[in-house]
Amino acid sequence: MHRLRALAATVSLGILSIGAPTPIRAEPMPDIIYPETRRDDIVEDHFGEKVADPYRWLEADVRGAPDVADWVARENAVTESYLADLPQRARFEERIRAFMDFERFGLPVKAGKRYFYTRNTGLQPQAQLFVRHGLDGEPRLLLDPNAWAKDGATALDAWEPSDKGHYLLYSVQDGGSDWRILRVLDVKTGEPLADEIRWAKFTGLAWVGKEGFLYSRFPESEEGAAFQSLNYNQAVYFHRLGTAQTEDELVYTTPDHPDYGHTAQVTQDGRIAVITSHVGTDARYEVRAIDLAHRKRDGWKTQVLVTGFTDDWKLVEGSGQNLWYVTNKDAPRYRLVSIDLSARAPDWTELVAERDDILERAGIVGDRLVLNYMRDAASHAEIIGLDGSPGRTLTLSGIGTASGFRGRPGDPETFYAFSSFNCPAAIYRLDLSTGQSKPFAQPSLCYDPDAYLVEQRFYQSKDGTRVPMFIVRSKAVAKAGKAVPTLLYGYGGFDVSLTPSFSATRMAWLEAGGAFALANLRGGGEYGREWHDAGRRENKQNVFDDFIAASEYLIDEGIAKKDGLAIQGGSNGGLLVGAVVNQRPDLFAAAVAQVGVMDMLRFDRFTAGRYWVDDYGHPDREEDFRILRAYSPYHNIRDGADYPAILVTTADTDDRVVPGHSFKYAAALQAADLGDKPHLIRIETRAGHGSGKPTDKAIEEGADILAFVAQWTGLALPDDVKDVHKNKD
Template sequence: MRKLKTFSILLLSLFWILYLNAQEEEDPYLWLEEILGQRALEWVKIQNQESTSKLEAVPVFKSIYEKTLEILNSPARIPYVSIYGNYLYNFWRDSEHPRGIWRRTTFEEYKKKEPKWEVILDIDRLAKDENENWVWRGAQLLYPDYNRALIMLSRGGADASVVREFDISTKSFVKDGFQLPEAKSRVSWIDINSLFVGTDFGPGSLTTSGYPRIVKIWKRGTPLNEAKTIYEGKTTSVSAAGYRLFSEEGNIDFIVESPTFFTNIYHILKDGELIKLDIPADAEIESYFKGNFLIRLKSDWNSGNKTYKQGSLIAGKMEDILSGKKDFKVVFEPTSFSSIQEISRTKNYLLVNILDNVVSRLYRFSMDAKGNWVKKEIILGDKGTISISSTDEKRDDFFLNYENFLTPSALYLVNGKTLKIEKIKSMPEFFDPSSYKVLQYKALSKDGTSVPYFVVMGKNTKFNGENPTLLYGYGGFEIALRPSYLSTVGVAWLENGGVYAVANIRGGGEFGPKWHQAALKKNRHKAFEDFIAVAEDMIKRKITSPQKLGIMGGSNGGLLVGSVSMMRPDLFKAVVCQVPLLDMKRYSKLLAGASWIDEYGDPDDPDMWEYIKTYSPYHNVKKDVKYPKIFFTTSTRDDRVHPGHARKMTAKMKDMGHEVYYYENTEGGHAGAANNQQRAYITALSYSFLYWQLIKE
C-alpha cells in the first residue's frame, strides 16, 4: 500500500511538471506571475532602475514631483468627514503623518477655518511600534453610540486587510476583542457582542474570485471556528456577505450573495429565517427610507401590470416586498442622457444625484401625506460635479462637494429643510484657471453612436495640430468620468503647455446601465472604437496630431489604452498604462480576475476566447509593428489586478525590440501608491515620460 501511495505521488508530481512545462512553452513569461519570486523581483529591480534613471533625468521631473507632493500634503486641502453621532471623523495624511492619522472634531469646530482635532489613532506611530507597514483601509463604527470600531489595516496597501476591534473612548485596541488575520474579509457589526463575518475560514471557504462565500455570526469571547454558519454561497459566485442596516426605523439584517459582479441575491434574516427578496438579480437596494426599500434598476422590469424603466429608482414598502406584493412607486426615471450617480438619505429627505449629459444635478425628494414623492432641485455651480459628501439619518443637514476641471473643490453645508447653502471649506487654486477654457465635443463612433468628451486647453491654443495632448479614458464597470478639479494635472501637464482631454466612452456609467451594457463581453470593442473615435475627432479638429497625442488609463483603463495602442499604433505617440489588465487569456485565473467575467467574458469558453483574443494586448503585440512608446506602471502589493499583466507585457515587448518603460512600486495595492510621497513620485514619472515624448523630444 505504501509503495502504491508513493507511486501515485510521483505520478501526480510528474503530471504537474509536464503541465507547467506546457504552460511555459505556451507563455514563456509565466514565471513573472510569481509575485514574490526571486527571479521575478530581480527582473523588477532591473526594469525599475533602467526606467527611473531615464525618467528622473527629464528636466521637469523634479519640479513636477515637488509641486505634486506640495498639493498632496497641502494643509489647505479639505478634510472631508463622515458623520457619526455628535462627531465628524476624518482620515488625514500630510508630510508629518505620511501614513496618516484618524481624528475627529465637532460640528461647531469644523466650521472654523482651523478646527481643533482630537487624534484617535496615529498610523505612523502604530506602524513603528508594531514594526509593520500598515496602510489605513477604513473603520466601521458601531451604531448608535459609535464608541467601538472595527479597524481595517493593510500591509503595503493590498485589498486584504487585518481587522481589529478598537475602543474609541480609550483610544486603544480592545484586549481579546474581535480580530481577524489578513484576508479579504467582509465584517459588519450586529451589536456590541456579535458580528456578521465572512473571511478565509480555511480550504473551500472562498470563491474562485478570492472573496468569502460563507457568512457566519461570531459571538464575543468565542473562537472564530465556533461561529455559527447562516449562509453558504457558491464557489463560482463573486462573494457573499452579511450586514445589519442600522436605522431609527428598525434594524434590518441582510445576507447578500453576488453570483456575478453585477448581480445580487438579497435575503433578509428575520427571526432566524432567511427570506429571499423577489427583485431582479441586477437590481440594487440603495437605501431604506420611511419603511421603503429604494431599488435601482439596471434593466427594464415587468412587474405586475407595470414596466419599470431601466435606470429608474423605485420605492416599495418592505412588508409588501416580503409578502410578494409588486406595488412600487417611481421616484426617478432617467432620460436618454441622464443617469443616477448617488443616492443618500437624511432624517426626512432622500438625496438623488443625477448626471445629465455628464454634468451633475442634485434633487431632494420628500414624501407627502399621500405617500407621493416630491422633488426639488438643489442648485450648486454650473457644468461641474456635485458629490454627496456626508449625511446622517438623525439630522437633515448634510455636506455637499462641488468642483469642475478649473474650479477647486468646495464643501457646503446644506440645511435639508430650507435648502440654505453655506460654504464651509474650499481648496485653494493650485494653478491659474484664468488661462484655460473647457470645451465639450462629440465624436461619432464607428457604429454611429455619439460619444462626448471634454477638452481643457489654454485660451490662446491654436487649432493647428501641434498641441501636445493627453487623452484619458476608462470605459468599464459603469464608472462615469465626471469633471473634477485638475490640481496635479494642472501643474504637471497644463502649465507645461499640454492639452488634457477626457473621453466618456461606452462601458462607463455616464448615461446609465445601457451605456455600460453596450460594451460588455462581445461588445467590448465598442469601448475601444469610441476611444479611437475621440482621438480621431481631436485630430480632425486640429487640436492635436498622432505625433502629439498621448493616452493614459489605469486598471480597466489600462486594458483600454493597451488594446487601442495595439489596434491603432499609428494614432498615438505615447501611452501611460497603469495597473493594467493585459493578458486576457489568464486574467480570470489571477487574483480577483474571476469576478470580472461578467464584464469581459470567460476566456475558458472557446467561443468567447475567439472574440477576446482579438483585443487582448498581450496576444496582439507583434515584432514587426512600430508601436508608440509605452510606460507601464504597477504595484507588487496589488492583490486585485495581478502585477504579472504589466510585467509580462513589458518583458514580451522588450524581447521583441520595442521601446517600453516600466515601474513597479513595491507597495500601494491597486491604487499604485501607499502614501503621498509614492503618489507624487509615480505622478512625476508618468508626466515626465509624457513631457519627454510629446513636448520636448
C-alpha cells in the same frame, strides 16, 4: 537584446508658466539595453489554435520566486536610470508636490453628537481620522495611520462609527493589498479594543447595535498563496465585541455556490440587516433581509427580497420595516422604489420613475430623500419627499462631481463634496429645512482655478455612436488656438462612470501647457445598462473604437498635436491602452498602461480575476476565446511595426490585477522589433492596485509618468527656467 537610442536634454528648474516654449535640445545618451528575459517553450492548443506563452514564468509571486525577483530588480534599474535623466522629471515632481500641498478633508459622518472625518494637512503619507463633539467642537485625533509603518504604506481604509459613536470599526490596508484587517477603537478613550479580524476582503462594515458587527471574509489562504490564489467561498459573519474571531457566528453563506460573494449592511435605525449577493462584477444582485429585532428568536433567518441575479439593487436606507432602493429593474437608467417588509405580500412600489438622466444613488436625510443624478457624466442633485413628492433642485457649481449626501431619518443636515478637473473637493453642509449649502471645508490653493477651461464635447465613434469627452486646458492655451501635447485618459468597462475629478498630477501637466482629455467610452455606466452592455464581451471592440475615435477627434480639431498625443489608462484602462496601441500604433506618441489586464487568456486564474468574466467572457469557451484572443494586448503585439514610447506600471503587492500581467506584456514588448522608442516597466514595491498609496509614492509615480509623456509628445519647458543640473553645485 534590443538597443534603443534615447534623446537627452538639459534638466531645467523654475516657475512654469504659459509662454513661448524652448525646444528640447537633443543630445545622445548611452544606448539603453533591456535586461535579458528567459523565454520558455510553452505552446498550448486553444480550440485548434496554437498559442505560445513564453513568459509564463513571470506570473509567479515575486516573494517566493527568486528568478522573478531578479528580473524585477534588473528591469527597475534600467527604468529608474532612464526616468531620472528625463529633462522635466525634477520640475514635475516639484509642481505635483505643490499642487498636492493643501489641507484636504473627507466627508463628515455623524453618529450621536459626534462628527467623524479624515484630514490630511497636505503632504502627509496618509490621511488622519478626527472626531468632534458637536459640529463646532474641538477636533481630536483618533487614528494616525502615519505611525503604523515607516514607509507610510499601511493605510486606513474604510471606517464606521457605531450608532451613537461610542465605538469605531475600521479596516487596515497594508502595502496596497486587497486584504483587510478589521479593528475596533473606543472613541471616548481613544484606546483600541483587543478585537481583530483577519482574511476580510471586499467587505462592508455594519454595526449591530453596540454588541458587534457584520463583515465578509474568505477562508484563510494556503501559506504563500494569499496574493495570487482565487477567491472563493466568501461568507458573512457576526463578530461580538470582546470575543475571538474563532467564535464568530456564521450569518450567511452559499456552500453549493462557492463563486457567490456576499456583503452585509444594516439600516441606520438598526432594525434590518441586508445581505446582498453577487456572482461577478456585473451589478446584478440577489437581496435578502434579516429582521434584527427578532434575532434572538429566529437567529439569522433571511427573508428573500430579490432573486435571479438580473438587476442592480442599491440600498438607500431603511426605517422600521420599510426599505428604499435605487434599481435598474425595468428601468435601464434607474428608478427609486420602496418595500414594506411587514406587508402580508411585500412588493415593490415605485416612488420616482426612470428619467433621461441616470439616478446614481439616493439618501434619506431628515424627512427628505436626496437624489443624486448624472447627466452626460456630470452631477446634479434633487431633494424630494419620502413618498416621492416633488421637492427642489440643489444647485451645483458647474461641470463636476457631487458625492456624499449621507444621513439618517431625523437628521437636519447632510454633507456633500463637489469637485472638478480644475478644483479639488470642497465639503458643504446642506440644511435640509432651508435647502441652503454652506462650506464645511474648502481647500486653499496655490493656483487660480479660473485660469483653466473645462469643456464637454461630443464626437462620433466608428459606428456613429455619439460619445462624450471632457477637455481641460488653460484658458491661455485655448485662446491661442494651437495644437499642444495632449494626454487622453480612458477606462470603458465594468459599468464604471468616469466623472470630473481633481488630480495634482494632471494640474502639473496643464500648468506646463499641455491639454488633458477624458473620454466616456462605452462599457462604462455613464448612460446606464445599455451603455455598459455596448462595451463588454462581444462588444468590447466598441470601447477601443471609441478611444481611437476620441484620439482622432482631438487631432482633427486642432487640440492635440498630430505627433504629440499620449494615452493613459489603469486596470481595465491598462488593457484599453495595450489593445489600442496594438491596433493603431501610428496614432500615438506615447502610452502609459497602468496595472493593466494584459493576458486575456489567463486573467480568470488569479485572485479576483474570476469575477471579470461578466465583462470579458470565459477564456475556456470557444466563442469567448476567439473574441479575447483577437485583442489580448500580450498576444497581439505587432512585430515589425513602429510603436509609440510605452511605460508600463505595476506594483509587487497588486492582488487585484496580479503584476504578472504587466511583467509578461513588458517582456513581450522588449523582445519584439517595435522601433527605437523605449518600452519600459516601472514596478513599485509595497504598493498594490492603487488605493492606500502614500503621498510620496504617488508624487514620484506622477512625476515619472509626466516626464516620460512630455519627452515623447514634445511638451517643452518655458523660456524662463534654469538648468537644475547647473544649480546642483
